[in-house]
Amino acid sequence: MNPERTGAWKALGRLATDLIAHPLENLLAEPERFKRFSFGGAGLLLDLSRQRMTSEVLSQLIALAAERQLPEQREALFEGARLNTTERRSVLHTALRAPPAERPPLAAVVETVNQRTATVVDAVRSGHWRGYSNRAITDVVHIGIGGSHLGPELAVDALNISSHATPRIHFVANIDGLNLHRVLRNCDPERTLFIIASKSFSTLETRVNATSAQHWFLERVNDRAAIARHFVAVSSNVAAATAFGIAPENVFELWDWVGGRFSLWSAVGLPVALAIGNDGFSRMLAGAHEMDVHFRHAPAEANLPLLLALTGIWNSNFLGIGNHAVLAYSERLRLLPDYLQQLEMESNGKRVHMDGTSAAIHTAPILWGGRGSNGQHAFHQLLHQGTRSFSADFIISASEPQSFPDHQEWLLANALAQGQAMLLGHRDSDPHRDVPGAHGTTTVVLPDISPFSLGALLALYEHKVFCQGVIWDINSFDQWGVELGKRLAVPIHQQLGGQSTLGQDASTRGLISRLRSKPEQTTTG
Numbered sequence: 001m002n003p004e005r006t007g008a009w010k011a012l013g014r015l016a017t018d019l020i021a022h023p024l025e026n027l028l029a030e031p032e033r034f035k036r037f038s039f040g041g042a043g044l045l046l047d048l049s050r051q052r053m054t055s056e057v058l059s060q061l062i063a064l065a066a067e068r069q070l071p072e073q074r075e076a077l078f079e080g081a082r083l084n085t086t087e088r089r090s091v092l093h094t095a096l097r098a099p100p101a102e103r104p105p106l107a108a109v110v111e112t113v114n115q116r117t118a119t120v121v122d123a124v125r126s127g128h129w130r131g132y133s134n135r136a137i138t139d140v141v142h143i144g145i146g147g148s149h150l151g152p153e154l155a156v157d158a159l160n161i162s163s164h165a166t167p168r169i170h171f172v173a174n175i176d177g178l179n180l181h182r183v184l185r186n187c188d189p190e191r192t193l194f195i196i197a198s199k200s201f202s203t204l205e206t207r208v209n210a211t212s213a214q215h216w217f218l219e220r221v222n223d224r225a226a227i228a229r230h231f232v233a234v235s236s237n238v239a240a241a242t243a244f245g246i247a248p249e250n251v252f253e254l255w256d257w258v259g260g261r262f263s264l265w266s267a268v269g270l271p272v273a274l275a276i277g278n279d280g281f282s283r284m285l286a287g288a289h290e291m292d293v294h295f296r297h298a299p300a301e302a303n304l305p306l307l308l309a310l311t312g313i314w315n316s317n318f319l320g321i322g323n324h325a326v327l328a329y330s331e332r333l334r335l336l337p338d339y340l341q342q343l344e345m346e347s348n349g350k351r352v353h354m355d356g357t358s359a360a361i362h363t364a365p366i367l368w369g370g371r372g373s374n375g376q377h378a379f380h381q382l383l384h385q386g387t388r389s390f391s392a393d394f395i396i397s398a399s400e401p402q403s404f405p406d407h408q409e410w411l412l413a414n415a416l417a418q419g420q421a422m423l424l425g426h427r428d429s430d431p432h433r434d435v436p437g438a439h440g441t442t443t444v445v446l447p448d449i450s451p452f453s454l455g456a457l458l459a460l461y462e463h464k465v466f467c468q469g470v471i472w473d474i475n476s477f478d479q480w481g482v483e484l485g486k487r488l489a490v491p492i493h494q495q496l497g498g499q500s501t502l503g504q505d506a507s508t509r510g511l512i513s514r515l516r517s518k519p520e521q522t523t524t525g
């Protein structure tokens with residue numbers, strides 16, 4: 001059923017018309033505002049008190065979720081129904097982080113792979129894993145893109161702050177060879193372990209980077225047998241990984257019931273475990289699982305992922321806000337906007353309902369963002385005085401060990417002040433100095449940036465995406481739009497190499513011809 005046909009959708013439309021003219025500061029004047037609009041779960045705090053939101057709006061949003069059968073769909077998700085209808089797949093990433101007793105049909109397969117990856121992690125970290133020349137591993141190069149890259153890089157960047165010696169973890173995603181070059185120029189082939197992570201094992205960028213990495217390695221080592229000590233893979237396409245030359249015992253399986261952008265919790269998270277150890281990785285899974293339990297059982301009025309999703313729908317579909325900023329006030333979470341960009345835009349950037357009919361409503365907004373406080377001296381000017389509307393999530397951590405003690409409070413003060421400025425603005429008789437405010441924002445407070453809290457945070461957003469997909473009646477778990485560009489690149493690649501461009505449009509022909517006559521390239525190798 002199209003969401004706009006529900007009674008709640010219509011009621012929300014009426015409430016929005018009333019509320020849009022309502023000064024936001026009046027809402028904030030309610031003494032119980034923070035208490036009424038902030039919620040806790042899995043150690044996180046979700047504060048919606050700075051949103052253009054009333055109790056009546058919230059009740060109608062919750063009614064909308066009920067009319068869209070959110071509770072039933074949520075149960076279907078956890079029970080493994082094939083919610084990804086276009087690919088006829090279950091969506092069971094939650095099973096990857098559930099204790100074995102809670103995932104009976106999948107326990108054995110997941111446990112087997114977990115034990116194998118845990119053994120590799122211990123061996124590499126302890127120095128027992130030896131390269132072909134019997135030297136311990138000092139560098140791990142993870143090659144993957146999209147869901148096989150963004151989560152692991154975010155988690156490693158956020159959590160790997162230990163001063164103990166662990167292998168250095170590098171990430172290569174871009175097909176621009178400079179990415180690989182910059183990583184490899186600091187690696188010693190005798191002491192480097194490559195992880196090729198690709199669910200499909202057919203993604204162009206990963207294939208090209210993996211092939212070049214293998215050439216780089218063989219040029220220096222000149223012994224194919226050495227590959228077994230230096231290359232491992234994570235994939236659901238085990239045959240393709242072994243055909244590529246990875247020893248079968250070094251291929252860690254992924255399953256079709258784990259979507260790429262939800263795969264951090266599987267063996268795709270291997271670099272995270274290599275960076276922080278098996279215990280740390282388990283704590284990240286535990287944090288995500290705690291959010292799963294909260295999402296599955298907390299009542300709608302106190303359910304963090306649902307409330308976050310409903311707030312997004314309110315802003316986007318009823319207040320007409322088409323873009324959403326993720327403002328991570330933490331150096332350790334600087335990669336969060338990139339990660340959420342894929343999670344939200346690849347999942348919910350859809351224009352047809354589940355039955356294939358066109359959606360007459362907006363779905364996911366454009367998501368972008370950056371790290372605070374840097375953004376304040378870059379794009380916040382537009383947020384404060386530009387003409388565009390936006391919504392934003394501030395992500396902050398209540399406690400964060402700082403090498404320099406004063407910094408944490410300044411960081412937090414800036415985050416709170418920015419939200420306040422966005423909300424209340426500043427009246428000034430000089431129009432150049434006037435700041436209109438009236439922009440609602442959400443604040444998510446983590447107790448700390450531990451593996452547990454990060455797991456809970458990422459699961460919060462995963463479930464937000466799921467709830468929004470259910471309410472918009474779209475398939476959050478496929479990504480057919482990505483395929484077109486991949487297909488079009490193949491003939492253009494051949495035409496750049498000299499094949500006839502007949503059949504191409506005039507513009508593409510012109511660009512190909514310009515690029516064919518490019519000046520001689522300098523090598524980076």
Ligand code: F6P
Nearest residue numbers: 146147148198199200203260482
């Ligand atoms: O960009 C499309 C996509 O299919 C993503 O959904 C996925 O995370 C990424 O490419 C990488 O895919 P794979 O893990 O199969 O290499």
